[in-house]
Amino acid sequence: MKTTTAFPQASRSRSGWLIAISLLLLLAMALISLGVGPVSIPLETVWQWVLQRESQESLSEFTILSSLRLPRVVASLWIGAALATAGVGFQCLFRNPLADPYVIGASSGAALGVATSVVVGGTWSVAGFNPTSMFAMMGAIATVGLVFVIGSSRRGTSSLTLLLAGVAVSSLANALVSLLMFVHDGQKTMVILNWLLGSLASSNWQTLPAVLVLSTAGMFWLWMMARQLDAYSLGDIASQSLGLDLFRLRLSVVLAASLATAAAVSTAGVIGFVGLIAPQIARLLVGTRHTLLIPMSALLGASITLIADAAARTVVAPAELPVGILTAMLGCPFFLGLLLRRPRTYSRPGRRGG
Amino acid sequence: MSTKPLRIDKLSFRYTDVPVLKDLSLTLEPGEIVVLLGANGAGKTTLLRTIARQLHPESGAIWIDETDIRDFTRRALAQRVSLMPQFEQRETSLTVQEVVMLGRAPHAGWYQPWTKLDEVRVRESLEATGMWSLRDRTLDTLSGGEWRRMILARSLAQEASILLLDEPTAGLDLRFQFESLRKIQSVVRERQLIAILSIHDLQQSAMFGDKIALLSSQQIIAFGSPAQVLTAPLLEQAFGIRVQVFANPINGLPTIVPV
Numbered sequence: 001m002k003t004t005t006a007f008p009q010a011s012r013s014r015s016g017w018l019i020a021i022s023l024l025l026l027l028a029m030a031l032i033s034l035g036v037g038p039v040s041i042p043l044e045t046v047w048q049w050v051l052q053r054e055s056q057e058s059l060s061e062f063t064i065l066s067s068l069r070l071p072r073v074v075a076s077l078w079i080g081a082a083l084a085t086a087g088v089g090f091q092c093l094f095r096n097p098l099a100d101p102y103v104i105g106a107s108s109g110a111a112l113g114v115a116t117s118v119v120v121g122g123t124w125s126v127a128g129f130n131p132t133s134m135f136a137m138m139g140a141i142a143t144v145g146l147v148f149v150i151g152s153s154r155r156g157t158s159s160l161t162l163l164l165a166g167v168a169v170s171s172l173a174n175a176l177v178s179l180l181m182f183v184h185d186g187q188k189t190m191v192i193l194n195w196l197l198g199s200l201a202s203s204n205w206q207t208l209p210a211v212l213v214l215s216t217a218g219m220f221w222l223w224m225m226a227r228q229l230d231a232y233s234l235g236d237i238a239s240q241s242l243g244l245d246l247f248r249l250r251l252s253v254v255l256a257a258s259l260a261t262a263a264a265v266s267t268a269g270v271i272g273f274v275g276l277i278a279p280q281i282a283r284l285l286v287g288t289r290h291t292l293l294i295p296m297s298a299l300l301g302a303s304i305t306l307i308a309d310a311a312a313r314t315v316v317a318p319a320e321l322p323v324g325i326l327t328a329m330l331g332c333p334f335f336l337g338l339l340l341r342r343p344r345t346y347s348r349p350g351r352r353g354g
Numbered sequence: 355m356s357t358k359p360l361r362i363d364k365l366s367f368r369y370t371d372v373p374v375l376k377d378l379s380l381t382l383e384p385g386e387i388v389v390l391l392g393a394n395g396a397g398k399t400t401l402l403r404t405i406a407r408q409l410h411p412e413s414g415a416i417w418i419d420e421t422d423i424r425d426f427t428r429r430a431l432a433q434r435v436s437l438m439p440q441f442e443q444r445e446t447s448l449t450v451q452e453v454v455m456l457g458r459a460p461h462a463g464w465y466q467p468w469t470k471l472d473e474v475r476v477r478e479s480l481e482a483t484g485m486w487s488l489r490d491r492t493l494d495t496l497s498g499g500e501w502r503r504m505i506l507a508r509s510l511a512q513e514a515s516i517l518l519l520d521e522p523t524a525g526l527d528l529r530f531q532f533e534s535l536r537k538i539q540s541v542v543r544e545r546q547l548i549a550i551l552s553i554h555d556l557q558q559s560a561m562f563g564d565k566i567a568l569l570s571s572q573q574i575i576a577f578g579s580p581a582q583v584l585t586a587p588l589l590e591q592a593f594g595i596r597v598q599v600f601a602n603p604i605n606g607l608p609t610i611v612p613v
Contacts, residue, residue, distance in 0.1 A: 095443065224465065225464070227459065227464050228464050230448060231459060233446050234442050234446070235443040237403070238439055240406070241406055241435075241437040241438075241439075242456055242459050242460060287492070288447045288448055
């Protein structure tokens, strides 16, 4: 979007630089993280691989980079970005900084889908999806759809009814997952549990394209709505007075954010905290204007997931930690620190000095 | 700018079984400030939101530019009517200029980049409300008076011919109350707008209202000049307390004292 030129916009042009620098940093981190893992690959070799200078001694390392590390790094970038963007969408929709991508049931729905597929079994595959990711995505979309239908049944939606419907349906789905885990044997329970903890270990070139396309579509859709989200953030009456169709906006945000979330959970399971803290940090850095906030959040979400996943595959190598544990362990203290030194913007209206 | 009147024709509205507005009719002319008076809960905000099509009446119609408002698209209606709410989310770090820019959304749309014209209009509105020097301040740093002026600037940028102001002076100190009302008055005169203000202060109603509409028991029980409407019997009927009305020795306008 074109920024206004006639007006002095010192702080906003700084934001543009911030985003550009973050993007460069992220690319650098992505390159470095390619070398990190159970088999450590020196940066030189990674660079040789980027330039496609093959040599005999590095052949096996090249194979690791191309078929194992690269899909995994790409998946972590896109999944982190998708979760963060969905987080921005839901936080704006509910006008609540504590909302996250799973707030209206995407994760519980996906978990129920996975639990069902594990219990039912099967090894078929459609469009590069294995049954687990397929069921996860269907579960997420079905739950969010159900929540939206319930939340909007009484003459138009309000964000509060949506939120409450989400909480109720999520609890039901979680209860069903627990029930399935309780009545089945240990091995199946372990599979479900592993998925619930979140992991990028199963990323591969077969499932990646679908995930990239879906999450990118969701993120781009949200970014297209940036101006409407700005207006919506002023309140229902004000935004309607500006000509905003509240029902359509809410529906679009739920669909776009859920699409991005469903794509992410279907491959990586439930990765917590990224969608909650990335938008918070981005808001402190570039403010609440969504044209800038969405890309900044996406970059931060991608960085957090990238770092967490690199740590997940090295901390206890050759074994792996679930990445969801790491994002929560790294994210929690950071988030608390932020909360304690946050200016009182969310707690009360009024002056903060100019 | 529209030079056609705003007509409200036999409007009825209810939230539940109890009607809030019943067969309410009112016609407003351009260049006029109409003050909407009424007790708490009389339905002032409801009437304003119904005119802005944010609430849907049970029966009756509202005509703007000689068109039933139900026939406008959202965008076309937003180009004509601007509702300024009593409260708004203020905990955002959007700047004054960015929020006023959103007033141009009914013209520019939600996806197209802002045009030069949009920028010019925003600048004019900011200057007209004295907010130009504060344009880079974020909303959460504004005082109540600055915030009200920012909202007014956004409505001006919206270039609506009908301004609906819900308690535009609530929470402002004496000076800002009068400054805001004078600003509204001059804009309405200059651009031949139609403005409906809901205010609780009877003195201000007399000073700034070209006409006063008194809302009570789901109806407009009186509509006319301040001297015609601000009378003891009518005010007693609307507010349920006994008052005495006398002409103010300084400006000759009706002054109301409860007895």
